[in-house]
Amino acid sequence: MKYYFTLNTVAEMICLLVAAFCLAKDKTPIWRYFIVYLLLTCATELTGVYIREMTSLSNAPFYNVYLLIECGFISCFFYQLYLQYTNKRSLLIIWLCIFLVMYVLEGLKFHFAKFVNLTASTESVVFVLASLYFYYLILRDDKYIVLNTYAPFWWVNGTLIFYFGSTATNIFNDYLVHEIKSITMSIRYVTYSILNVLLYACWSYAFICRFLQRKYYSSSASQL
Template sequence: MIFISVSTVSEFLCFLVALLCLYKDKAVAWKLFIPFLLLTCVVELIGIYVREFVHIPNYAIYNFYILFECVFTSYFFFYLYKAYQYKLKWLLIWVTLFAVMYIAELLYNNFGNFVSITASVMSVVFVLASLYFYYIKLKDEHFEPLVFSAPFWWVSGTLFFYFGSTVCNNFSKYLAMYEIIAYKYSVRYLIFNLLNIIMYIFWSYAFICRYRQRKSSPLLG
């Protein structure tokens, strides 16, 4: 039962929705959600195992995972921007800057801690990327009902999660003052669980919208 938590259940359910809705999608960017979410589930389970049964810090596992998280999320934003003449060089510049920060922080910590500063910068960048998507959608003359827009719901879920993560990281000292509350869970833990639920619900709905779009347009199927 220790492997069953809010995070693991929400991740696994989102993976199942992605598998059912996207496995026939012709767009590689959407189809890549299947292996990415599978990796997310596996990393979460390994992290729990290492923490609870091996009794050693599991930061190395999440240091490994954040590489895939950054590259995949950045690539998907680029995929969404491509229709608006977004240039590849900006994606390459960002990924290069991330790699420099990541390596520098690993060396500074002597590989002995989680790359928290790099993760915080990444969260801020993804928040800005989400807001930029809203901006270009507002300027777009092509009408699209947002209630059925897969990109809109994916970006909305991403914005909720990374904005919440940024706020939690900035107020981590304040939240630590109330570390132990009901049911022996910290405020920060509960907030991140809520952020996970919101993001994966939004992502799942985005996959369903993409599936409906693919069914109505043979070119996507």
């Protein structure tokens, strides 16, 4: 049982609980769908642990399937964030088509028995660029925004930290696979654990900001 409660899975489960509490009544569907996305993320992580620890099979094909869900949802969420500034539907479609072509070609090369690492690395780079583009849109916006309580800003912060860190980790993968003797874990695993905690901490805070914003507007409307 101890295998299932890692730093990664605990962070994911806490974020799921925060999302369920804060977003269940959100008026924007894409925010509510985050509950389903995080539920699938937790289920994937726990199943991946089970396959790795309890069977002799590789969990890479399982994570390959999850990568489709991850790319589709995060890409659509970015598109939704952009809508208040600009409409980039054509770019979204082009990116998803490129991703699917890379995914299929790389997957067929190894019969989907290995993780599609190149495709995942490309996804990370694109999400980093998407995060930076969102910052650019905020800087161009004439409207005053309180960033410390602005939910999209904190969601993008977490996304940028995780995918930028993932990109750097993949680049230096050969140097990070060595184990840290004192804790018998690879540097790569420790790095991804830290990135996961930062990601879900920022996302959780974004969900809380979204919840408080909704409560504030509801309270203001009731007083009119």
